[in-house]
Amino acid sequence: MPEKIYQRLLALLEAENITTLFGIPDPSFFHLFNTASDRGWRVIAPHHEQAGAFMAEAMWRMTGTPGVVVGNQGPGVANLLPAAINAAKENAPIIFIGGQRAQIAARRVKRGRIQYTPQYRYFEEAMKYTAVIEYPEQTDEIIHEAFRQALSGKPGPVYIDIPMNTMQADCDLPPPQAPEDYRLLHQPAAASAIDQAVSLINRALRPILLVGQGAFTARAHQSLAALAETLQCPVIHTYPISSFLPGCEERTFPCGFSPAGSQAVSDSDLVIAIGTEIGEPVQHGVGGHWQKNDAQRKWIYIERDANAFGVNRKIHVPLLGDLRDVVPQLTAQISAKPRTSYVEELIAIHRQHKKDYLQKAPKDLTPMHPGRLMIAATQAMPKDAVLVRDGGATSIYTWTYAQVEPRDSIWNQNFGHLGTGLPYALGAQLTINDDRRVVLISGDSAFLFHTSELETAVRKNLPVICIVACDYAWGVEVRGYRGMLGEGTAETEAHWGQQLRLDKIAEGYGAHGEFVTCEQDIAPAMQRALTSGKPAVIQIPVDGTANARDVPGHEEYSTWYNDFWY
Secondary structure (H helix, E strand, O other): OOEEHHHHHHHHHHHOOOOEEEOOOOOOOHHHHHHHHHOOOEEEOOOOHHHHHHHHHHHHHHHOOOOEEEEOOOHHHHHHHHHHHHHHHOOOOOEEEEEEOOOHHHHOOOOOOOOOOOHHHHHOOOOOEEEEOOOHHHHHHHHHHHHHHHHOOOOOOEEEEEEHHHHOOEEOOOOOOOHHHOOOOOOOOOHHHHHHHHHHHHHOOOEEEEEOHHHHHOOOHHHHHHHHHHHOOOEEEOOOOOOOOOOOOOOEEEOOOOHHHHHHHHHOOEEEEEOOOOOHHHHHHOOHHHOOOOOOOEEEEEEOOHHHOOOOOOOOEEEEOOHHHHHHHHHHHOOOOOOHHHHHHHHHHHHHHHHHHHOOOOOOOOOEOHHHHHHHHHHHOOOOOEEEEEOOHHHHHHHHHOOOOOOOEEOOOOOOOOOOHHHHHHHHHHHHOOOOOEEEEEEHHHHHHHOOHHHHHHHOOOOOEEEEEEOOOOOHHHHHHHHHHOOOOOHHHOOOOOOOOHHHHHHHHOOEEEEOOOHHHHHHHHHHHHHHOOOEEEEEEEOHHHHHHOOOOHHHHHHHHOOOOO
16 A cells, blocks of 8 residues: 655654654654654654754663654754764764755756755764665665664664655555564674683683673663673773663772772773773773783673774674673673672772762862762662763762762763753653653753753653752863963853853743752752652752862873873
8 A cells, every 4th residue: 555755764663663753843744743643653842953862862872772863954954963973972873864855956056945955965974874765665775774784883873864755755665674684683792702701701810891881772781780790790880870780789880980990900800891992981901000910811892893803902802793692692601700708898998989089078168069969969869760961070070979879871971062961861761751760960051052951851741850060160171271271261261150040940941940059958859859740950059169170080081081182
């Protein structure tokens, strides 16, 4: 039976288990949006396409399923481009779909074509795949190739242009194929490589798991926890306060930001690296804390991209495959080896480190020290909350002073794109519905990027809690400015004034607002926000000097940039 291409597009996406669409309505997509709603899809219209793409990215982070976002011809597509670059750096398999004028516009010699540009060309550098569906009969093959490219090897975004004449065209095609009929779904490692890895693991005295963002976006928490339980070894985060594996919370340490993590790294004789690029945040596995014992330490690396092996350091056993397949292969063949005393020693060191840091956040500052905010706010969070972070100094304070070990933690760690926090929070809340709550902790400069999405949260009944640390300045950039040039009056030092009331802005959108100046008032404000059942903003002024000067772990953080200028 004939159908329209916009109907076919929805059917192809449904075959990939996708039923959420982000985008702002426009003639290119009116029929697509209405039909999607009729089919039971969630159609989310943000106030900015960039924010919609970040929401789609957060849904991928929480589900392992690609997100889909559309942009209308010309300006709408242009608004997607920054988020597309970000998705490329974050290795996020987002499907970007651009509306376009009828294809005849691309072939005309005439000048002055309103809203027409060769849009796909702007995306080519960042995308794993770009295409234009010029003819209706190309739809299936191009959509299939888009998913094949986005999800094969290292994940990444794709871009597809759909001209309006194609979108409205008729087609008569057989039922959509299942994903396993056109792309690789499973990628276990070779048996011989598994045998080599098992041999190294069984001989190791002090192995560690080095776990990066990819391990969590793969939604492999349970299988990774089973491997960690069998090994009874420390788990090292490539970044502090990433997601925690169930049952491994106490023996999980950040590399370089805790003496326990540093000791575990230096003492290790085997590293099993999973879901990480082994990049600058871990000194490429060769510098800093990794230098000690490097000649004796062996490396096992689970990676989907064959081109990644041996780039930053030597890998003794490369395991080419999807970690969702490879980790169970390993776990099934290794034997438990108790390492209780050593791990308990590390746990005690880490506990003392966290206790010592609590003393570094004075209680007598007005406005309050950022560390006190993080302590009180994270203590008041629901224990099963999804933690989202945004901002420079605020993110660093959070990973140092947080009193939680979240199962799901989201932040823009590879690209450092400010303004992702609120959209990420909304995307995450969409995935968990009312079962859990999302808590965003953000700096004010980052939060101000997309405050209009508070209206989206209200309209879609997404009860995210936004805790905003306000120094009324550019936070960590003030430290950098002063470090390079001394005190000054550059824009980094400019205070936009304490008349800024984000709680009142929230109330104007129909959300719940709180303004808190005392540490002891944070928990009651959090409880009121949770009880309201609404999206909420809790604005908390913090001491600007401490926010810039006392950024914890800055010395370690700065080692990531040793070759920044080269």
